[in-house]
Amino acid sequence: MPKKSKTNVPLLLSSILLSQLAGAIGSIFTASSIPTWYATLTKPFFNPPNWLFGPVWITLYTLMGIALYIVWNKANASKKKNYFPVWLFLAHLVINTLWSIIFFGVKDLLAALLTIFLLWGMIFALIKMFYKIEKKAAYLLYPYLAWVSFATLLNAALLLLN
Secondary structure (H helix, E strand, O other), rough: OOOOOOOOOHHHHHHHHHHHHHHHHHHHHHHHHHHHOOOOOOOOOOOOOOOHHOOOOOOHHHHHHHHHHHHHHHHHHHOOOOHHHHHHHHHHHHHHHHHHHHHHHHOHHHHHHHHHHHHHHHHHHHHHHHHHOOOHHHHHHHHHHHHHHHHHHHHHHHHHHO
16 A cells, blocks of 8 residues: 655645735735726626636635645655746746736736736646646646636637727
């Protein structure tokens, strides 16, 4: 029977908090724009209610943090100590946060769309990398890719309508 590995609680919490931090920084730019600028935009018929975004993102950032933990923990345990997937994850968090700043802070829908295309590509690359390391970590990113795919469509629609 394989030996069950012990959970590295500080690393797990750090991974989740790091992911949530990206959301917290992005929300600084988002919160003030929702009732003002965003409220004035013409929305597509499939625009979700505003209250949905917070719970979805909190859930996604938690799943992302757990995925990061799994990969980071494997890298620590490995003789090769390949941290490139961890660094790519951290870089992708910067792009994730940057999207909120561009969309809600700068209010540039085209630049935000270009940024979210980059973000989508990075998530796809992370899923492929994580899959090779630990399938569970990749699976945890699927809802995130699905949501960012939807957000890309929403961003594009908002650009076209406004």
